[in-house]
Every structure is written in C-alpha cells, then in structure tokens.
C-alpha cells in the first residue's frame with residue numbers, strides 16, 4: 001500500500017457552513033505528515049472524519065486501506081489517536097489506564113503482558129507505571145497517552161499538538177519518540193502549530209486554510225516556492241530629538257534616570273544620542289513633559305516610511321514592531337524584481353538615517369504559513385453549532 005490515507009473530494013458541512021471543502025490529499029505510508037493551518041481552518045474536522053468520529057457530508061477517504069464510511073470498524077483498528085487534551089482516567093494509575101485501553105481493543109492477557117511493558121519501556125515511562133495519573137506531570141501524562149494509543153499496534157497514529165505546553169527537554173524526548181515510532185513503521189499525522197517541530201520531523205506538510213488544502217509539499221519545496229520573496233529586516237535606532245528638531249541640548253546627570261522613566265512608559269528612549277552627557281535639567285524636564293507628543297511624532301515618522309515602502313510595487317507586505325532598542329521593519333520584497341532591495345533601502349535611508357542594521361534572510365516555514373494563510377476568514381459569528 002503506497003498511501004496510508006487517501007481522501008477523495010472529502011467534504012464536511014455544519015449546517016450551511018463548509019468546514020472542509022473538497023479535500024483531495026494523499027499521505028504516504030510510513031511517513032510523518034505535518035498537518036498545519038490557522039485556528040478554524042478545518043484540521044480537526046478532517047481528523048474527525050479520518051478517525052470515524054464524524055461522517056463526511058460527501059466525498060470519501062480511506063485510512064489504512066479501508067473506507068471511513070463503509071468500514072469504520074476496520075479503520076478504528078488501524079488507527080491510534082493522541083488528543084490535544086490528554087483523556088486519561090485521573091484516579092487510575094498509568095498502567096491501569098493502558099490496560100483499559102488494551103481491553104477496549106480486545107487484547108488477550110498474553111498480548112497485554114508482552115506489549116504494555118514493551119511500550120512503557122519504549123517511551124520511558126515504565127518507572128511511573130503505578131503512579132496515579134492525577135499525580136503525574138504533563139509530559140508523563142502525554143507519554144502514557146502515547147502508550148495507550150499504540151497498544152493495538154495501529155498503522156496510523158494521529159498526534160494533535162503532542163508537545164504543547166511541554167518543557168524543551170521533554171519536547172525533545174517526544175520528538176525522538178515520534179521519529180522512533182516512525183522507524184518502527186507507523187505513519188504519523190502530526191497536527192502542530194510549532195513550525196520548528198514540523199520542519200524537523202515531517203517528510204511532507206499540508207496547510208489547510210478556510211476548509212481547503214492550500215499547500216502541500218515537502219518543507220523545503222514549500223520554502224522554495226516562496227523564494228521569489230526576500231525578507232528584508234531593517235532595525236532603526238531610536239530617533240534623536242535633534243532629528244525631530246524641537247528641543248535644545250545641554251548637560252545633565254539626570255539623563256539616565258529620565259531615560260529609565262521614559263522606558264517604563266514604553267516611550268522611545270534613545271532621544272539623547274547626539275551627545276548623551278549634554279542635556280540640562282530644563283531640557284530633560286521638557287522631554288518628560290512632552291514625552292507623549294514625542295512618541296506620536298516618532299510614530300508618524302515611522303508611519304510615513306511604511307506608507308512610502310508600501311507604495312513600491314515590488315513590496316508584498318511590511319510589518320513594524322517597536323523593540324527596546326528601536327523599530328524593527330520586516331519587509332517582504334520581490335527577489336527577482338530589478339533593484340527591489342535597493343529601492344526599499346533608499347526610502348528608509350532618505351526618510352530617516354538612523355539605521356542600525358539591514359539584513360536579508362531566506363523564507364522560513366513560518367513565512368510559508370503566513371503567506372498561504374493570509375486569506376482572511378469571513379465573519380462566522382452567526383454560525384450555529386451542530387452536535388455530532
């Protein structure tokens with residue numbers, strides 16, 4: 001079998017609302033597949049159809065070679081699911097939870113005796129098998145969940161944000177585990193908002209947006225497709241007051257404390273870089289008095305630069321963030337358009353010479369995600385909830 005999962009025009013409507021629209025997707029057997037998309041994109045609805053929790057409105061899907069509508073019981077034997085919110089019995093021990101799951105799948109005593117310790121060893125949770133779930137940490141519970149989901153040796157394992165909320169070390173242990181499970185021949189469907197996790201683990205990635213499969217490729221293939229976009233990052237120093245031209249400069253020892261107090265008010269602070277030791281108390285008092293106006297003036301300057309940059313037809317999008325040491329402009333420009341980068345830089349320099357650094361970088365999976373999902377959702381506030 002080449003594909004663990006194949007969908008054919010798979011569609012789900014909640015009332016009139018199309019949650020999944022005509023999904024055609026193939027997931028290679030024994031691969032790790034990253035399933036991405038913004039909140040509400042339709043991932044969970046798709047997974048629910050593939051795991052036979054809800055029925056498609058139209059279209060079909062096969063999982064492990066079985067049709068989800070015609071042979072749901074066969075599909076259920078082929079799959080395991082680790083939900084986002086761990087669903088274990090809190091008053092039972094880890095081992096008791098796993099045994100319950102084994103009973104659900106009809107394993108006999110010999111099978112239980114063989115598989116439970118084996119899996120507990122594999123995910124390194126055997127040491128805590130007699131601990132009550134309510135006394136376990138998030139990472140320990142997640143591992144018990146994984147053991148429970150694997151007890152019937154499913155071909156296809158669905159993991160819904162398996163590492164959310166875990167510390168970096170436990171995350172790495174789970175990443176190793178996911179790779180190891182894949183080495184053991186399990187196909188893994190990984191829903192995650194962690195781009196690093198997806199990029200590191202997944203052979204292929206599908207990005208859902210507004211109920212449709214908006215992109216599907218290897219992580220590198222997705223990034224290559226974005227190569228026409230070049231990300232330009234400009235870090236501007238805090239503007240000096242002299243560049244705004246409102247105040248005179250004289251010496252003062254109070255400079256640092258004023259700078260600090262302005263910092264706490266989240267107002268740009270490096271207003272003093274012409275000659276930092278050269279400000280009079282009157283001047284500094286004046287700064288404090290006018291700090292609100294000053295920050296508005298600086299914002300207006302930045303807005304003007306942004307407007308000028310946006311007018312260039314080689315620019316896809318611009319964002320501006322205030323950081324503790326200046327303004328960070330992130331500008332996506334057309335890499336292949338003539339002079340695209342230099343035209344943008346010319347505007348930034350002309351309007352404001354306070355440039356600290358300018359860098360370009362290649363697209364990341366996060367850039368791909370933003371690009372693919374930038375189509376905005378319609379207002380869905382009036383949609384009725386349909387119980388399934």
Ligand SMILES: Nc1ncnc2c1ncn2[C@@H]1O[C@H](COP(=O)(O)OP(=O)(O)OP(=O)(O)O)[C@@H](O)[C@H]1O
Nearest residue numbers: 014019037038039040041042043044045384385386
């Ligand atoms: N039972 C339901 N009744 C009505 N609408 C629903 C129902 N379940 C989901 N939806 C809607 O279907 C759309 C897709 O939801 P879904 O849960 O599949 O998204 P998702 O991609 O999993 O999002 P998230 O990342 O937030 O979990 C959303 O707009 C959601 O509001």
